[in-house]
Amino acid sequence: MAKTLLLIDGNSLAFRAFYAMHSQLDRMKNQDGLHTNALVAFNNFLDTLVDPMQPDYCLVAWDAGKTTFRTEKLDSYKGSRQSTPPELVEQFPYLRQLVEFHGIKSYELPGYEADDIIGTLAKLGAQADLAVTIVTGDRDLLQLVDENITVLVTKKGVTELETFDPAAVIEKYDGLTAEQIVDMKALTGDTADNYPGVTKIGPVTAIKLLKEWDTLENLYENIEALKKSKMKENLINDRQQAFMSQDLARIRTNIELPIGIDDINYRDADYEGIIPFYQMLNFKQQLAKLHAAGYGKNVNNMQPKQADIKMQAITEANLTEVAALTGEVSFYLETTSPNYHVSEMVGFAIGNDKQGYFVGRSVDWLLTPAIRDLLTSSTIKKNVYNAKATIVLLNRLGITLQNIATDIILAAYLLDTNTNVDDISELAQQFDYYDIESDESVYGKGAKFAIPTDDEILFKHLVNKVHAINQLTPKVMAKLVDHEQMPLYEKIELPLTYVLAQMEIAGIMVDTEQLKAQGSKLIERLSELEQAIYQKAGEEFNIQSPKQLGEILFEKMKLPIIKKTKTGYSTAVDVLEQLAPEAPIVEDILQYRQVAKIQQTYIEGLLKVVHSTDSKIHTRYMQTLTQTGRLSSVDPNLQNIPIRLEEGRKIRKAFVPSHVDWQIFGADYSQIELRVLAHITGDEHLQAAFKEDDDIHAATARRIFGLSKDEEVDGNMRRKAKAVNFGIVYGISDFGLSQSIGVSRAEAKTMIETYFEQYPGVNAWLKSVVAEAKLNGYVETLSKRRRYLPEINAKSFNLRSFAERTAMNTPIQGSAADIIKLAMINMQSALKDQGLQAQMLLQVHDELIFEAPTSEIPILEELVPKIMDSAVSLDVPLKVESHYGPTWFDAK
DNA sequence: TGGATCACG
């Protein structure tokens, strides 16, 4: 085998790398604000392509500067190029270091471009019988291709390359050989490099001429033989230009280089030495990979290997040692699926660094006094990953987990809401801890998921998890202190975890017969509608397929196309509503959609998740998911049960109390977000409206439409004002407002301007919160909940605008979330203190749903609003309304 | 798996 020489066009690939990850430019920065997008992509290229290639010789050639022999010949050479973006310029020195760590020399030569260095070394290599490979993003280098020299050109990003050998060049250039490429450029010129060719000659003509005359020289020697034509004239006139361009396009293959092939031996990548460099660049994934491969044992931040962890499998013999654990322990309970209400418990680990870790497969061990006492002890602190899951799981075993000190996932979410991971290893990586494999790599995924039957494998992984919890605990807690988020964590989120766990465990009773009865009626209705639709369409098709429906409506029936989506015609409600007067089928389709939604999502969907054991639905509240601090509800989602339309609202009749002679009781905050807005903006007029308990939308209408105090606000004005109020909360735009109330953009703009004149405090606050976000990179709620907005300074208008709207909305939505969370905590303890049987069951963002004995209803009507409106003290009053009835439907 | 649609605050 011939020895190999690899030559890399540094600048060209750096540009490609930069633009390959350009969309993430604002997100990819290290601790010092250095952009790393090109570095990441370039590193991927080196990792995936160069390292495995293991060439004998290798060099990355760089451009030395703007002035080269080509600019001497033509002032304007490459003169039309935009200047290199500063975000890329700052990465160049580090790109060179990166290359060095990968065992590759860098080289540049004043007066020449990287191309000329590559050309010269490629020829030298070929002469020495080396197999030469060139990697570039620039097709001009294809002129170097010959039987010994192969050129790889980037196709997409920097890791997908297209290979050019002599045959491939001929194929690509329609019969032209690699040597002829220079002459082609001479004739066509190059707009990117800004040199001219011959007037009116493009690639097609150039290829035709060169196929006939072979070279530029030969063409001009025989120029008189060409038939008289405009082209011939142009060729003759532009002769000098053509030869100058040929000279510029030709890559030099014989420049004098102070280095030779022997100076560019490839050394293996220095994976050990690169670790601090990766750490500086914040390359977490790379670090994790290296660590998994066994590097970095002696580097700071890279933790001791698993072998150093004191661990033992639990036996009858060592139970006394487990029982002797004191102070603070970490605990992890493994399951086979995320739904902890039903998932199987397949193993656990418990312990601490000092006294060791204990691991077992059977959860029966947890029921032994030794371990049960630890878990229920109010003096021994527990550190966990996902406290709520752990509480619910242990509750299934009859164990009440007490005294949780740290839930690392909850804390990590408060530190950065983007941390919504469901794997300890991912979380660990974010905190520079790498001694743990991902669940996927140990258990597999999808059909291949399996808990290892080998104790050694499972136990090691479980101990790694609990050890990781133990190591991460002080790190996350220290950061909470940095962020001034300890009160948020200790007074709101952690106490809330217990409350949510109780609500989930309680579940809500469902009358399945009621649901089934509703379901059979809906099925009948659906088949009627289906027949009507087929009949009007003149054929049968899948009504639920937007594609097929679009074809029927817009192709067969030729209805006007109002809106398109990425994939075809839009058939969304607002579109269909506009089409309804045009064709009666549309009304049927709207009906069908509505009924199908209720039937599929709410009848069948809910029936599927009713637990057979207790006829209840147990949702899970995601406490570490939303970007604003709200909860979300899954499996099933009980926060989007229909209410707006009567047909759907009937679903609520199936949600009933779990005891005879009990009621469903609900209480909701009225206008909590606008009240929060009034409070944080300090706006006098908005505050006054709430202090006087005005109808807030009517009050806004009066102000933006200039009505006096006693003038009547008509329904339409109130509707528009309500949309403005919503718009303010969402981070308003004239376009958005115009869409929502169907007025012109100009009209919407005027309304917003008037609003800001009338509520100057709101205007000032919105401006200041965006400015604050731009300065800090994040915004905060009343309780110092934090949301990072990395795109707030983005160049892209869209990304930046979105971040700005988010900056305005998050403190409002998030503070409202803070308030109801506090109310829930206070509520739970009030119910307990007063010895009530009432149980809090659901939270729907601004409302709480309870079940209670009928006899307790009068007490709740006093107590619940009182607790809710006193959760925090704002500059405006909070208002709470309550309702009750025999089902959720009736609690209105 | 992603897009379209639609349910909620």
Next chain:
DNA sequence: ACGTACGTGATCCAC
């Protein structure tokens, strides 16, 4: 000139 309202989850289809 850009192309938008904020925050979610479940279902279906199509690839």
